[in-house]
Amino acid sequence: MKIAFAGKGGVGKTSLAAWMADLLARSGHNVWMIDADTALSLGQASGLPAGALPEPLVRRADLVRERIHAGGFLDLNPDVGDLPETLAVDVPLGGAPLPGVAAGRKRLLVMGAVTNAGGGCACDANALLKAVLAHLVMDRDEWVLVDLEAGVEHLGRGTVAHVDGLVVVSEPSMRSLLTGAEVGRMARDLGLNNQVLVVNRHAGGEVPDLPGLPERSILMPPLPGLVRRQMTDASVLALPETDIVDAALTRVLALLGG
Template sequence: MKIAVAGKGGVGKTTIAAWLGDYLNRKGMQVWMIDADTAISLGPALGLSLDEVPTPLVNNKKLIQERVGSGVFINLNPHVEDLPQKLAKEVRGMKLLVMGTIAGAGAGCGCAANAILKALLAYMILRSSQWMIVDLEAGVEHLGRGTVSSVDGLVVVSEPSIRGLQIASNIARLAKELGLKKQVLVLNRTDDDFKLPQDIPLPKLVAKVPYLESLAERQKSSSCVLDLPEVDIIDNICEKIIKEMRK
């Protein structure tokens, strides 16, 4: 099953993606963690130090040139089958692929970098039968229709704010238009009694995540979001998300 995590900036996408991967991994699943965001944050959230995080694929100019070419003669259908194994970094038994963002692919090599990212994401999403958690930047449109619609589900993360929920609503609508129908809403850093506004169309709310003092404290000295004392609360949230995705 492949799950993408999206939402407004800073709402907790990477944290929730890392929790989901860790939860599944501890349940004995083989999990691919895909960092498809600008900031290289999924690796550190899983406990890697910055120098252990692999170079994002978008920045691997040599590989892009070799597979896609450059200028007007780029190959939009590059050979990528060997790349997941070649580029993956093992983290706690999970496999991490750091792609980087398509939009942030950089001047001059944007097209070629886009071509390889899209091809690799599409290959992983369409061909792999393993669990995959994709940490996205806010939008989902850059994945392309075919790729997005092949993801099994989208976790839309929001904070309990009108602006955040409006953005969550837009992401959900866009994803739906692209064919990604299975969506859930996770409210992060929220009080349990927060009520959703009735006038904003949103995916089904499946979990509320409280503000975790332990995580805020941890972030002062480490970017790892795992092994928190509230592991039972976090596992329960992950369980609810996965259960809904499986319906």
């Protein structure tokens, strides 16, 4: 199954993707984590030191040109099935596997983004992400979790076309929920109806029923252990609240049909 995480900046997309990947691997599943954000932080949130991060795929200009512009035109469905195996790095688990379970493998692939400064075109990065998603799992029983860029702007470019489930992440604030509603609406327009809202850092109060928000939702409380930890450590794994996090993510997976 392929699940993407979307929402406004700073709401917890990367943390939730890292938590879900770790839960799945500790439960015995193999997981591909795809960092499709410009901030390149999914690896660090999963406990990888900066020096151990894989090279962003789009920086391999040779590969991008070769696969996307093969034959001198924009190939919207290039064969990139071999790239994840070659470029991904293994990520250690944040904790012991569940009792009686052989741990799965967690691997990280960093897409990166082509910025204007580099003279490239973001459509290259998006075409490549779409191609990787299309070719990655098809006939393998593996999980793919995609940590998307903040906001809604990139959603229209087909990045959700090959995803089976969307986690819309929001803070418990009207502005953040409005972005979440826009994300939900755009993804639904693209045919992705399997959506769950995670209201992160929820500390009380009713979540307003805005049109566009996913109908199914879960609440994630503020985690004091993470607040303390993040001053000195980029990892969001192995928290004192891991039981709370695992329970919430188990519920998200159940709602998405995983």
